Amino acid sequence: MRSCQRFSDISISERILNSFFLLSIAIGYLFSLGQIYFSHQGRDGNPGISVADIAIAYHGSPEQTRLAAAINGPMAGNLKSAADKTVILDWIESGAQPAIYEAQVAPILQRDCQICHSPASGMRVPPLTSYEQVVKLTEADRGASIPSLIRVSHIHLFGIAFILYMVGKLFVLCEIPVWLKRLTIGLPFLGMLTDIFAWYLTRETPSFAYLLVISGALMGLSLNFQVLLSLYQMWIPLHWPSNRTEPND
Structure with missing residues (x-):
């Protein structure tokens, strides 16, 4: 059975290139959290950010x-x-x-x-x-308008999907159980799609803001797990012999 490529198989130059890409994604994610905070905090009249602030941003407040x-x-x-x-x-x-x-x-x-x-x-x-x-x-x-949500939706789908694909392509080189790898690759895409559809649901029903927050957190956690584990195994290989020759992971 043929062996799949792993981080231990790539050159130092590739590791440097991949590492700076992943670090840039991780730093960009931190800035995106800051943008969310400063865009939505205080909408309910209280300091800090809460689910109520998110609901007001999309549903509005009479x-x-x-x-x-x-x-x-x-x-x-x-x-x-x-x-x-x-x-x-x-x-x-x-x-x-x-x-x-x-x-x-x-x-x-x-x-x-x-x-x-x-x-x-x-x-x-x-x-x-x-x-x-x-x-x-x-x-x-009245909250976010449908035209504005559609404009932001297509930007997010094109931009974030590309990021998730590139990070996932590198994460495939990790040595972890196949079931965990497949789950981790799929979760951020599921979180992204659920998050975007939750914008429209929250616009109609503010309680869907909880779904919006949960799906966004799911995408962020799974994405950053891929980034951190990829960086770790790129420079400190962790071998899982039982999966080393698995061709379809």
Whole structure:
């Protein structure tokens, strides 16, 4: 029976190339966790990130507006002071009158927000350069729109699937029981697909946010297990003689 290639069979140059690729993926994953935290934390009005924050991000919150959700959550750090946030929230609660907007709210938005929230920035964010634009964001928060979810879905499917494939191709060279290898290779793909479909489910029913969190954690844990074990066996081979000649793992 023919022998499969293992990490012990590859050259030092290949190990260096593979190692830096896997390390880059691991570091990129840490940054993605940071992006999730800063994008969703505080949406429920409490510090830190919770399942409630995730539910609000996708389902919305009838109790608050899109503008309030933003400055309570991911955009809170862009305001110079807590007093500025209070001014905007009080303006929303009082009926978003144009006179108060011009006198109190517009100067804050011009100073802290319009560097990104303007047509000149070229960013795909709501513009905040006029009363008419801002007042649209004082309506009830309806959560993520279907067009925005579709746009992000196709980016994730193409990008993350490619990463999972490349990491999995290297992980195949590990020497572990075949059943565990097959399970570990399939889990991140299952987690990714479940995570993306959970976005749409959470948009309709906020309790599906738990499924979103669990599936995302499943993908992250299985992906990083592949990365860490591959790095370990690439430089410190661990032999499993019973699987050494298995051609179909």
